[in-house]
Amino acid sequence: MPRTARNPVDTRRRLLEAATRAIREKGFVATSVDDICAAAGVSKGAFFHHFADKEALAIAAAEAFAARAAELFDDPSLDAAATPRDRLFAYVALRKSMLDGEMADVTCLLGTMVQEVWETHPAIRDACALGIGGHAGGLVDTIAAAKADHAPGADWEPESVALHTQAVIQGAFILAKAAGDTAVAVDSLSHLERYLKCLLPVAGSRGG
Amino acid sequence: MPRTARNPVDTRRRLLEAATRAIREKGFVATSVDDICAAAGVSKGAFFHHFADKEALAIAAAEAFAARAAELFDDPSLDAAATPRDRLFAYVALRKSMLDGEMADVTCLLGTMVQEVWETHPAIRDACALGIGGHAGGLVDTIAAAKADHAPGADWEPESVALHTQAVIQGAFILAKAAGDTAVAVDSLSHLERYLKCLLPVAGSRGG
């Protein structure tokens, strides 16, 4: 099925991709509609045909980003994990490996936007909150199962730990942007790994 | 010494305070010079008399914010700590207690700005990096001393742990902004506390 020059699905996807890239680089406010149109190779008319306004595009981009993040849980390295605990560490390792690349390609669109517009654009904030919270939610069952296996009586909640992993990841991105280097983010994820080992000790071993 | 209507030091301070508040609420790009002037109760002429441009103000605000953050280490609760380990936990407890208040009053100007302008305004990024890195640096000696006391042979570096504390704090702010509630940030700092207990075990006790 050859695609013609006029392909609304493709146009929309190009706009979302261009917006995602630009916002990850410059933030939501500094990214102009003209910027996005130019990067996507479409006209302003096309932009406002597909999206009511700039805010609507941001929300759609946030939803698309969250959907892609959810796909992380389908990664082969997670499926290969024999236990919930292994699966959790496979997730963190995957996140770590994803830090290899250009800054704007590895950082989180949701964290970037919500920090900027949490007060001024509640609809965007909610979309970001849903994405981040939903992603954390995707970890809760795994963490709960690992807890049942390794620390059934511990006084922490799987949901709280899941949110903490996202906090560490988001904070790691901020340090990386400040330092101009993702290495510091890798370091922080290593601390997260160590913490999770501490929360989920394997019998007959110490969490060093 | 009664102050006259013309007081450059006061004018500058008012501009810095107004800018800090506005940027914490809306971000650097969305905060206009007119906004800041109105909030500070000064004219645009005064603004550009004291600062070369908007970027220069942001850098000055970042430096002032970092200086105030450095004062945290003078807090009585830290001085009262008997050991480096106690001092470290007093710091985290202090950061936790500081989360009680309006969102824009508790979040970090540096983390907010650097996430937005890391690519577009290198000078601001550097000022933020210096502030965050410097604050982390203020913890390194304490962490190193605590390590010497409680985990001399452990395979982690005090500097890396210090940076990780800042990553957790920054990430906690992002989750808080997304959720519209600082409670999730408190939770994350509690996990940080637990991690530090795990890194610095007290003899004859488990890190539960």
Added chain:
DNA sequence: AGTTTCATACCGACTAGACGGTTTGTAAAT
């Protein structure tokens, strides 16, 4: 003591350009 000089501190109208969004027009598909 009175006057001139000068730098600092500040005011607010103004400008040039960028911005989000609208409108008008058109061409393909159904």
Added chain:
DNA sequence: ATTTACAAACCGTCTAGTCGGTATGAAACT
């Protein structure tokens, strides 16, 4: 014939930054 999918000129608003001007006070000069 109507709807969909775009193109691009256009519009009012907002922006950072400029500029000519004024008020103040201290120092220099007479």
